Amino acid sequence: MSDxxxxxxxxxxxxxxxxxxxxxxxxxxxxxxxxxAIQTAGAVKSNKITKTxxxxxxxxxxxxxxxxxxxxxxFNYEGLKINLLDTPGHKDFAEDTFRTLTAVxxxxxxxxCVNGVEAQTERLMEVCRMRNTPVMVFINKLDxxxxxxxxxxxxxxxxxxxxxxxxxxxxxxxxxxxxVYNIYNSSLNLFQVNKxxxxxxxxxxxxxxxxxxxxxxxxxxxxxxxxDVELIEGVYEKFDVDEYLKGNLAPVFFGSALNNFGVQELxxxxxxxxxxxxxxxxxxxxVEPKExxxxxxxxKIHANLDPNHRDRIAFFKVCSGKFERNKFYQHQRINxxxxxxxxxxxxxxxxxxxxxxxxxxxxxxxxxxxxxxxxTLTEGEEMHFKGIPSFSPEMFRELxxxxxxxxxxxxxxxxxxxxxxVAQLFTQQPGNRKIIGCVGELQFEVxxxxxxxxxxxxxxxxxxxxxxACWLTTTDKDKLTEFVRRKASYxxxxxxxxxxxxxxxxxxxxxxxxxxxxxxxxKTSEFKV
Ligand code: G4P
Numbered sequence: 380m381s382d383x384x385x386x387x388x389x390x391x392x393x394x395x396x397x398x399x400x401x402x403x404x405x406x407x408x409x410x411x412x413x414x415x416a417i418q419t420a421g422a423v424k425s426n427k428i429t430k431t432x433x434x435x436x437x438x439x440x441x442x443x444x445x446x447x448x449x450x451x452x453x454f455n456y457e458g459l460k461i462n463l464l465d466t467p468g469h470k471d472f473a474e475d476t477f478r479t480l481t482a483v484x485x486x487x488x489x490x491x492c493v494n495g496v497e498a499q500t501e502r503l504m505e506v507c508r509m510r511n512t513p514v515m516v517f518i519n520k521l522d523x524x525x526x527x528x529x530x531x532x533x534x535x536x537x538x539x540x541x542x543x544x545x546x547x548x549x550x551x552x553x554x555x556x557x558x559v560y561n562i563y564n565s566s567l568n569l570f571q572v573n574k575x576x577x578x579x580x581x582x583x584x585x586x587x588x589x590x591x592x593x594x595x596x597x598x599x600x601x602x603x604x605x606x607d608v609e610l611i612e613g614v615y616e617k618f619d620v621d622e623y624l625k626g627n628l629a630p631v632f633f634g635s636a637l638n639n640f641g642v643q644e645l646x647x648x649x650x651x652x653x654x655x656x657x658x659x660x661x662x663x664x665x666v667e668p669k670e671x672x673x674x675x676x677x678x679k680i681h682a683n684l685d686p687n688h689r690d691r692i693a694f695f696k697v698c699s700g701k702f703e704r705n706k707f708y709q710h711q712r713i714n715x716x717x718x719x720x721x722x723x724x725x726x727x728x729x730x731x732x733x734x735x736x737x738x739x740x741x742x743x744x745x746x747x748x749x750x751x752x753x754x755t756l757t758e759g760e761e762m763h764f765k766g767i768p769s770f771s772p773e774m775f776r777e778l779x780x781x782x783x784x785x786x787x788x789x790x791x792x793x794x795x796x797x798x799x800x801v802a803q804l805f806t807q808q809p810g811n812r813k814i815i816g817c818v819g820e821l822q823f824e825v826x827x828x829x830x831x832x833x834x835x836x837x838x839x840x841x842x843x844x845x846x847x848a849c850w851l852t853t854t855d856k857d858k859l860t861e862f863v864r865r866k867a868s869y870x871x872x873x874x875x876x877x878x879x880x881x882x883x884x885x886x887x888x889x890x891x892x893x894x895x896x897x898x899x900x901x902k903t904s905e906f907k908v
Contacts, residue, residue, distance in 0.1 A: 383701060383737065387668045390739030391653045392462040392696075394479055396507075397489035398497035402519040406489060406636040407452070407463065413646055414454030414461060450681070450694065451741045453724065457650055462739060473502065473818050474770065474800060475679060478752060480506045481767050482678045482696040482741060485513040485653045487645070488539075488629070489636075492518050492525030492552070496538040504539040509768075509903075511626030513654060514541060517645055522570070522635045524553035529610075532631065542628045544618045545611055547644065549633040550600050557596045559633050559641055560584070560604055562611065563618070563648070569595060570640055620652050656739035659698040661755070661762040666699045668738035673700035673708060676764040677754045680746075680799040682829075691799065692723075692743045693750040698764065702736040708756040710749065711763055717756070719744050751798040769873070769904040771848045772803050772816025775881065776823060776840035785836045792834030796826055797874060805848065805871035805879055814871055814881070815840070816848055845869075845881040847888060849900035858897040866891070873904065 380388075397403045452463045464483055466476040480486065486507055490496060507514055518531060525531075532543050550557040558569040567582045584592055587608060593601040622628035630648065634641020656668040659676075666674055679694040695702075707716045723743040724733040736742045744750070753767040780789050793813060797804040802823075803816040817823060823840055830836045850873070853859045859878065863870050869881045880900060882888035892900055 381669075383671065384669050386460075386701075386737040387739065388655050389458065389460045390462065390656055390737065391459055391485070391650065392464065392483050392656060392739040392741070393485045393487060393649075393653060394464045394466050394476075394483045395487045395489060396466060396476070396480070396500070396503045398491070398494070398499045401489045401491040401494070401497075401500075402636045403466075403489055406487075406517065406519070406642065407465070409636055409639055409642040410463065410646055411452060411454060412639075413643055414456045450679070451724075453740075456646065459650055460739075461650075462741060464741060473499065476503060477506050477770060478678045478767060478800065480512065481510070482694075483512065484655070484657050484739070485515070487515045487517055487649070489517050489519050490531065490535065492520050492528075492531060492633075493523050495526055495531055496534050501538055504541070507626070508540060513623050513626050514629040515623075515645070515649060515653070516543065516629050516631040517636075517641070518549075518631060518633045519636050521549050521552055521556050521559075521633055521640070522554075522638055528552075528607075528633065535629070535631075541626075542616075542622075543631050544615050544628055545631045545633075546618060546648065547632045547634075547641065548604065548607055548611065550596050550604050555600075556635075557600055559644075560587075560608065561644060562608060567592070567595065568641070568644070570635075570638070623652060624654055656698075660765045662765060663762045666762075666764075668699050670699040671701075672758040672760065673702050673706075674698050674755065674757045674760070674762070674764075675702070676756070676767065677744075677750050677752060678767060680750060680752060682799055691746050691748070691750070693746045693754075695722075695742050695744050695756070697736050697738050697740050697742070699738055700758070702740070702742065704732070704734045709759050711755040711757060711761065712751065713749060715749070717749070721745060748795060748798075752800045769803055770818075771902045772818060773847075774817050774820065774823075775843040775845040775848075776815050776817075777843050778813040778815055779839040779841055781837035781839055785834075788834040789830060789836035789838060792830045792836050793826075794874075796829060801829075802826060803848070804874055805881070807871040808867070814843055843881075844883060846884045847882050847902065849880045849882060849888065849902055850904050851878045851880055851898055851900060853898045855897040858895060862891075862895055862898060877904070 395403050395407060450465050452465065454461050464479050466479050488500065488504065516535065528549055532545065535543050546563040547559045547561045549559055556570055558567060560567050565583065565585045567584045587605050618630055619628060623630060632641055632645045634645065636642060658665045658667050675695050675697040677693045677695050680691050682691045704722055705718050705720050707718045710717050721732050724731050724736065733742065755763045778793065780786055793804060796802065805814040805816060807814055815826065827838055830838055851859060863878060866880065871879050871881055873879050880891060882891065888900065
C-alpha cells in the first residue's frame, strides 16, 4: 500500500450537527477527551456562541474569532486520524454550516430527546440528503424526561426523510434512566451520573431472557426492554453498513453526553463504520482521493476582524494527492500559481504550521483576498469542485450608500464580504442596485459594521419584501429573455452573472413556475457549478 493510500485510509472527516442546545459542544468535548486531544472538560466551551450574546454581534464575531482555532479539531484515536469540523451553533450563520457539510465524509446528528427534531435540524439534514452523506444519530439527554424513543425514531424518519435502525436502546428515561442496552453487540451498559470510564461496567447479556437482567435493572424495566427489543427486531430491518454508507440508513444510539454516557460506544461504532475520504465531484470528472496530484477546494473563509490585520484564513479541504508547503499550485478561478509558506493544521486547540496534508485534511491558508468560497486548487488540471451551493436567503435588503464619496470602498467591501460568504449579493438593473440576501438579521449588522471599520464605507439598508431567490435555468433562451424582460423588477443577477428570480411570495413563485414551464426555478445554486 502506498504511503498516500495509508494516510487516506487512516482519516475520518466528519461534523456534528444539531439544533442549538442539543449538546453539540458537550459531545465534541467528550469525544476530544476520549481522543486525548484535551485533558479537561470545559476546554471547548469557548467554541460556543453563548446565548447571552444573541443580540450583540460584535461579541459573536469575537467568539467566532476564537472559534477559528477549534474550527477543525484533529485527534488520533485507535490508529485513526479523526478530523472533526466544527459548525457554528448560531442560526444566523447556518450558511457556514451548510458549506462545512460539503467538506465532510459523514456526520453525527444529535437529537435532544426532550425537544425531538427541530427546525434547524431539518434544514441541515436536507443538505446531507442532497449529498447522500452517511449519518449516525445520537439521541442525547436521556437523563432528562424526554419523549418515548419509538416516537422519536418515527419523528426522525418522517421529518428527516431517512430510515433509522437503533443499535442501542435506553432502559427507562429521565430520573429513572437505568442505562443502555447495546443491541449490536448484546451488552448492557448501566448508567451512572458523570461516569468517566465505561469499560468495566459493561455487562455482556447475550440472551435477554437471562434473569441477571432483572437483577440489574429491576423486573419491570427488564421486561419492558425485552418487549422493546423484540419489537425493534420485528419492525426494523437488520443494520446494513452499505445502506448507511450510501446515506440511506442511519444507525441510532442513545446516551447522555453531559454524563459521558454512550459517548465511547458512539465513537467506537463511528471508527468501525464511518467512511474514509470519498471521491469528490468536479465539473469535469470525479476525483479519487488516491490520485497522486493534489486537488482541493476552499469551503470557508474567516476574516480577521481587526482592521489592522486584513488577513483571512481560507479553509482548504484536500480532496486528492498530497499538499506540500511552498509548492506551487494553480488557483483555477483566477488562473494564477500560488504557494503557501505557512499553511496551518488544526489539532484540537493548537494551530501548527504543517509541511504536508492528505485527503480528508482541512488546512488553513493565509490569504489577503484572492480566495472566494468554492475556489479550487490543482496541480494544473482545469477543473472546479462542485457542491458548494448557495441556498436561497431568507431576508433581503437593498444596500444604500450613505456616503457618495466612498462608493468605490463600498463596492470593494461588499464584493469581498460576499466572497467570504457573509451574505449573498444580487444586482438588479437598471441602476446596479445591490440586494443583499442573508439567513439572519445579525448578518446585516455584521456587514454594516465591517464596511465601516474595514473599508471606511457607510451604508444603510432598505427592506425588500422577497420570499425566496430562485436561480433560473432553461433550454429555451427566448423564453428566459421574455421572462427577464417581463419580470424585470423581480429579476437580478448573482455574483457569477446567473439570473435569479426574487419571488415575493410562495404563491407568486408557483404562478411563475406555472406560466413558464420551460424555465426551471432552483432554490439552490448547486446546478450551475
Ligand atoms: P450546543 O453546543 O448544541 O448548543 O449544546 P451544549 O453542548 O452547550 O448543551 C446545551 C445544554 O445542554 C448545556 O446546558 C449542557 O450542559 C446541556 N446538556 C448537554 N448534554 C446533556 C445531557 O446529556 N443531559 C443533560 N441533562 N444536559 C445536557 P446549559 O445549562 O445550557 O449550559 P452549561 O451551563 O452547562 O454550559
